[in-house]
Amino acid sequence: MAQSSKKLRVEDVMSTELLVCSPEQSLADCACLMRNENVSSIFIKRDGQIIGVWTEGDCAKVDFADPEVFHQPVVNYMTSPVKTVDHLTQLSEVTVLFHSYGFRHLLVTKGDDGEPAGVISLSDVVRSQGLEHYLHFKTIESSYVAEVPITQGNISVASISEIMRQRRSNFVLIDNPDVGQTGIITERDLLTMLSRQKVDKPAWQYASWPLLTVHYTTSLFKAYQILKLKQIRHLIVEGDDGEILGVLALRNILSEIESAYMQELETVLHQRDRALKKSQKNLYLAEQIINASPDGIMITDSRNTIMQVNPAFTQLTGYGEQEVLGQKPSMLSSGRHDKHFYDKMWTELRHKGVWQGEIYNRKRNGEIFLEWLTIICIRESAEEEALYAAIFSDITERKRNEKRIKTLAYFDELTHLPNRRLFNDRLEMALATAHRDKTKIAVMFLDLDHFKQVNDTLGHSAGDALLKQVAKRLQHCMHEGDTLARLGGDEFTLLLTEIDEVKNIHRYATSLIEALREPIKIGNTEIVITTSIGGAIYPDDGEDAETLLKHADIAMYRSKEIGRNSFQLYKPAMNARSLERMAIENKLKQALKNNEFSLYYQPKIDSFTHQIVGAEALLRWHDSELGFISPANFIPLAEELGLIVDIDIWVINAVCKQIQQWQNKGIFDRRISANVSALHFTQGNLAQSVENALNIWQVDGRLLEIEITESSFIRSLEDAKKVLKALKQLGVSLSLDDFGTGYSALSYLARLPIDTLKIDASFVAKVPDEYGNSQIVKAIAAMAHSLELNLVAEGVEQAHQLAFLQELDCHAIQGYFFSKPLSVEQFELFCEAHRPAKIALSVSS
Numbered sequence: 064m065a066q067s068s069k070k071l072r073v074e075d076v077m078s079t080e081l082l083v084c085s086p087e088q089s090l091a092d093c094a095c096l097m098r099n100e101n102v103s104s105i106f107i108k109r110d111g112q113i114i115g116v117w118t119e120g121d122c123a124k125v126d127f128a129d130p131e132v133f134h135q136p137v138v139n140y141m142t143s144p145v146k147t148v149d150h151l152t153q154l155s156e157v158t159v160l161f162h163s164y165g166f167r168h169l170l171v172t173k174g175d176d177g178e179p180a181g182v183i184s185l186s187d188v189v190r191s192q193g194l195e196h197y198l199h200f201k202t203i204e205s206s207y208v209a210e211v212p213i214t215q216g217n218i219s220v221a222s223i224s225e226i227m228r229q230r231r232s233n234f235v236l237i238d239n240p241d242v243g244q245t246g247i248i249t250e251r252d253l254l255t256m257l258s259r260q261k262v263d264k265p266a267w268q269y270a271s272w273p274l275l276t277v278h279y280t281t282s283l284f285k286a287y288q289i290l291k292l293k294q295i296r297h298l299i300v301e302g303d304d305g306e307i308l309g310v311l312a313l314r315n316i317l318s319e320i321e322s323a324y325m326q327e328l329e330t331v332l333h334q335r336d337r338a339l340k341k342s343q344k345n346l347y348l349a350e351q352i353i354n355a356s357p358d359g360i361m362i363t364d365s366r367n368t369i370m371q372v373n374p375a376f377t378q379l380t381g382y383g384e385q386e387v388l389g390q391k392p393s394m395l396s397s398g399r400h401d402k403h404f405y406d407k408m409w410t411e412l413r414h415k416g417v418w419q420g421e422i423y424n425r426k427r428n429g430e431i432f433l434e435w436l437t438i439i440c441i442r443e444s445a446e447e448e449a450l451y452a453a454i455f456s457d458i459t460e461r462k463r464n465e466k467r468i469k470t471l472a473y474f475d476e477l478t479h480l481p482n483r484r485l486f487n488d489r490l491e492m493a494l495a496t497a498h499r500d501k502t503k504i505a506v507m508f509l510d511l512d513h514f515k516q517v518n519d520t521l522g523h524s525a526g527d528a529l530l531k532q533v534a535k536r537l538q539h540c541m542h543e544g545d546t547l548a549r550l551g552g553d554e555f556t557l558l559l560t561e562i563d564e565v566k567n568i569h570r571y572a573t574s575l576i577e578a579l580r581e582p583i584k585i586g587n588t589e590i591v592i593t594t595s596i597g598g599a600i601y602p603d604d605g606e607d608a609e610t611l612l613k614h615a616d617i618a619m620y621r622s623k624e625i626g627r628n629s630f631q632l633y634k635p636a637m638n639a640r641s642l643e644r645m646a647i648e649n650k651l652k653q654a655l656k657n658n659e660f661s662l663y664y665q666p667k668i669d670s671f672t673h674q675i676v677g678a679e680a681l682l683r684w685h686d687s688e689l690g691f692i693s694p695a696n697f698i699p700l701a702e703e704l705g706l707i708v709d710i711d712i713w714v715i716n717a718v719c720k721q722i723q724q725w726q727n728k729g730i731f732d733r734r735i736s737a738n739v740s741a742l743h744f745t746q747g748n749l750a751q752s753v754e755n756a757l758n759i760w761q762v763d764g765r766l767l768e769i770e771i772t773e774s775s776f777i778r779s780l781e782d783a784k785k786v787l788k789a790l791k792q793l794g795v796s797l798s799l800d801d802f803g804t805g806y807s808a809l810s811y812l813a814r815l816p817i818d819t820l821k822i823d824a825s826f827v828a829k830v831p832d833e834y835g836n837s838q839i840v841k842a843i844a845a846m847a848h849s850l851e852l853n854l855v856a857e858g859v860e861q862a863h864q865l866a867f868l869q870e871l872d873c874h875a876i877q878g879y880f881f882s883k884p885l886s887v888e889q890f891e892l893f894c895e896a897h898r899p900a901k902i903a904l905s906v907s908s
């Protein structure tokens with residue numbers, strides 16, 4: 064079907080010349096009118112209403128034998144009621160109507176009161192479709208009527224109309240053998256006869272002849288052209304020998320076109336149906352998607368009135384559908400955006416058809432939220448009004464996360480101080496400014512002293528809590544424009560801008576050290592933490608961030624070396640020291656593998672008999688390049704580097720091996736103690752390591768003593784108790800080293816299976832002259848006696864110290880007064896010299 068005809072309406076093809084008559088008008092008058100107007104129907108009107116229709120086709124129903132028939136009122140012959148169709152109806156629908164009514168004419172009406180506007184016939188519709196091309200492909204053969212009524216020309220017209228009625232034909236062929244011709248009388252001829260009011264001659268007199276003939280193979284298109292050209296409605300169809308095969312009526316051609324049209328129409332309707340189904344499906348899908356969308360959706364019309372919202376809209380804004388339909392979207396306005404913002408949005412929307420951005424809106428409960436909004440202008444065609452679909456999601460949480468990510472990227476999560484990245488950024492900026500303005504800036508490096516011990520003994524959460532409080536205290540010392548950052552662990556950095564005098568930096572550092580003077584309470588434990596600080600100045604100690612930080616770090620190590628809790632400003636000489644430390648670190652990592660460790664033994668002497676009652680194994684590290692390195696220096700480093708457990712295990716094994724050897728050789732069979740790091744309690748399996756060593760070297764556990772420090776119990780007394788008990792079960796003796804310097808709480812001394820207390824050398828050094836110290840040593844001795852513990856004093860160098868300790872009934876003495884720690888060979892000689900008359904295994908059971 065031609066695209067252009069698709070949307071044709073009745074008004075486009077109808078005939079506006081509506082022929083009307085009164086019901087009383089005679090058939091002859093009506094026929095006359097119809098002939099004059101050359102139309103095939105007349106409408107009968109009464110009191111301004113169309114009440115019926117009389118058509119050319121109705122002529123055959125008239126009884127021409129009745130001489131009065133011409134004067135009969137048309138009302139008796141009309142068809143009533145008249146079927147109507149609105150002038151705006153589409154042609155496709157009209158065709159359907161023609162078929163369902165079985166009529167060939169419809170009255171066209173207009174407006175609400177159905178005023179007659181014209182008439183439309185099936186021929187009008189069919190002709191308007193431009194389907195003549197279709198006729199090209201068909202020949203008359205398929206369309207003509209073979210069984211046609213044919214009669215002699217001498218019969219009456221009344222008989223002719225009778226035949227038409229009976230044969231339901233709109234024509235009759237008339238044969239006239241006298242002239243050897245065939246003529247035709249059609250409904251239209253009957254109409255003419257009615258209009259002339261005369262039918263007294265034989266039929267032949269009214270027939271049209273000669274008839275135009277066409278061969279049966281002629282195309283329908285050609286036949287149609289002939290009919291149009293000659294303004295006739297019938298053609299005789301002849302065969303190959305000129306014999307009459309039948310008649311081809313215009314109506315036959317029209318019904319051919321009509322059936323083609325109907326076929327086309329059916330296809331179109333089918334397609335339309337399919338399209339409708341598809342669009343219904345799409346509509347359903349869209350509806351489902353809108354309803355299921357997690358994004359809020361609001362549709363407004365061109366007057367900006369809300370037409371539709373989805374469930375997510377209600378969820379996000381708190382407004383129910385009924386509360387918002389018919390309202391303006393401004394009801395969601397937060398008041399945070401000015402007119403300019405909305406003007407810009409609308410301009411862009413009109414210009415591009417879409418707007419996207421962040422916008423604050425207000426929920427029903429008054430809460431303001433940030434949404435990511437997309438508005439799309441929907442317009443089916445340029446003439447149609449625009450609709451707007453607003454799709455939004457609440458991005459308040461996302462923004463919060465973004466901010467958090469940003470914070471994480473630039474701030475330390477624990478202390479909320481700037482992190483290394485932000486510190487470096489600020490340092491770079493400060494350097495650029497200082498360079499331009501020729502001013503000085505300072506960088507400080509802070510490291511908490513013995514922080515690792517807090518972490519290892521009290522646990523990480525205590526360590527974290529401590530760091531937080533330290534950060535707070537340090538922050539209080541900050542001046543405007545300064546930056547305090549946490550690099551990680553217990554390392555902090557400080558950037559001081561606008562330094563006018565170097566002494567100010569010292570003052571600043573002192574204030575930081577002072578800030579930590581007061582103990583920090585973590586749970587029920589009070590912790591005194593100190594800090595070692597190093598500083599470097601731009602441009603004196605470095606011109607770039609990396610150098611300045613490196614030099615501040617070196618200065619900080621220097622400050623640790625000189626006793627911690629102090630500040631050191633970088634000096635070029637320090638560089639060498641820091642390199643030295645790095646070298647030690649690297650070498651220490653290799654020392655175990657390279658067998659660079661050995662043990663020295665310091666005898667423990669009976670203060671009264673001066674005989675050897677035991678020995679302490681002390682670790683020595685000899686590096687081929689660095690020489691002898693003191694355990695006081697490398698043990699803390701080994702703890703830091705995580706090497707201490709392996710080193711301790713090596714010592715325990717070496718001691719057991721030595722015990723076995725000396726025992727076998729009959730040189731020494733007293734108890735030997737080995738030092739064990741507090742970290743061994745948390746990082747290793749001490750009892751298992753000892754048991755293994757005893758088994759390997761076949762040593763009686765009673766010949767081994769383990770020296771531990773108080774920090775071993777701080778983290779968990781219960782856990783420590785388990786380890787100590789397990790050691791006791793192996794027969795191993797337990798000694799508490801450095802007693803008096805740590806927590807020295809009586810409570811745990813009573814609860815733990817300790818055998819010996821060792822009075823720390825720092826107290827012994829000051830007895831008996833310093834009153835306070837002497838009192839402490841006396842108290843320790845009294846405590847040991849009351850708990851029935853053995854007592855050993857270490858660091859005894861002087862005779863008066865020995866005398867003081869003898870007074871306190873301290874039996875075992877360790878110190879230079881009797882002997883320094885000795886190599887194996889030296890110790891064997893010492894034993895030889897101090898061998899009692901008979902050395903028996905003096906292990907207390």
Ligand SMILES: Nc1nc2c(ncn2[C@@H]2O[C@@H]3COP(=O)(O)O[C@H]4[C@@H](O)[C@H](n5cnc6c(=O)[nH]c(N)nc65)O[C@@H]4COP(=O)(O)O[C@H]3[C@H]2O)c(=O)[nH]1
Pocket residue numbers: 665680681682693694695698711714737738739740770800801824857858859860877878879880883884
């Ligand atoms: N001024 C003075 N000092 C004296 C005197 N008598 C002994 N000393 C020294 O005092 C320290 C006693 O060991 P400590 O308190 O356990 O203190 C030890 C101990 O805590 C640790 N250590 C030593 N060997 C080991 C070991 O094998 N394993 C572990 N984990 N730590 C060890 O290193 C610390 C230092 O050991 P050393 O340098 O050998 O230092 C030893 C010893 O040489 C004296 O009369 N005057």
